[in-house]
């Protein structure tokens with residue numbers, strides 16, 4: 001296995017243009033599991049974690065190589081809450097937001113935040129840049145729209161990101177757990193509310209009917225909150241697997257969405 005260590009983004013883009021079959025390695029917390037346990041044998045690896053441009057976090061642009069640890073202590077509340085739930089301290093120190101996107105697992109913990117925030121994914125190749133809305137980037141379970149000669153450069157958040165935001169996930173333990181369901185709720189001062197869920201569909205899911213209903217409620221009553229939970233539970237598309245039944249995932253999604261809504265209300 002040949003490992004390339006480009007010093008900057010230009011070198012990395014040249015390397016991937018020369019060999020689009022090469023495997024991109026960031027923190028390795030997903031990739032090395034595939035190598036160690038699933039027999040993946042990449043012929044050539046391009047290690048990108050130390051590339052300065054990818055480690056930048058400037059305002060609403062978060063570089064792909066920003067680790068969960070940095071997100072966890074960063075200023076974006078729901079993203080910090082999401083990053084704090086990823087793996088263990090060791091995993092959070094190595095794993096990156098770009099790797100979470102690169103894997104595009106339905107259970108990726110930063111993804112509900114990115115979906116609720118309407119984030120854009122910035123991709124670059126030697127021939128130019130593409131900026132895709134999150135729902136055009138993530139196309140299915142562990143599938144995304146990255147082209148083989150592109151790197152995920154980072155994530156661009158909207159100019160206006162409401163401060164009232166919260167994330168939580170449900171799992172069988174408090175730590176080191178893959179989500180059974182996860183949820184992010186963001187509410188603006190005017191009541192506009194966005195809710196996204198993970199692990200309950202092939203990609204993160206925005207519960208649009210629930211959003212529309214609760215956004216019209218300036219002071220959601222008990223009945224409105226219950227209806228919000230009901231709509232969220234109706235809109236998710238969970239499956240039954242070794243982690244949970246679909247039925248429990250659906251129920252837990254409604255419960256957690258309502259709790260988060262209550263956290264973000266004034």
Ligand SMILES: Cc1cc2nc3c(=O)[nH]c(=O)nc-3n(C[C@H](O)[C@H](O)[C@H](O)COP(=O)(O)OP(=O)(O)OC[C@H]3O[C@@H](n4cnc5c(N)ncnc54)[C@H](O)[C@@H]3O)c2cc1C
Nearest residue numbers: 026027028029030031086087095096099100102108109152
């Ligand atoms: C013990 C353990 C616990 C975990 N717990 C959680 C958890 O609770 N929640 C969670 O969401 N995840 C969890 N994970 C998964 C993993 O830590 C995250 O998905 C992490 O964000 C991956 O980032 P990475 O930098 O390590 O990616 P890598 O493993 O380096 O890469 C992952 C994939 O993305 C591609 N890639 C990475 N960066 C780029 C880039 N800039 N451009 C193009 N492609 C790229 C790689 O080629 C690879 O296909 C866990 C993993 C382990 C081993």
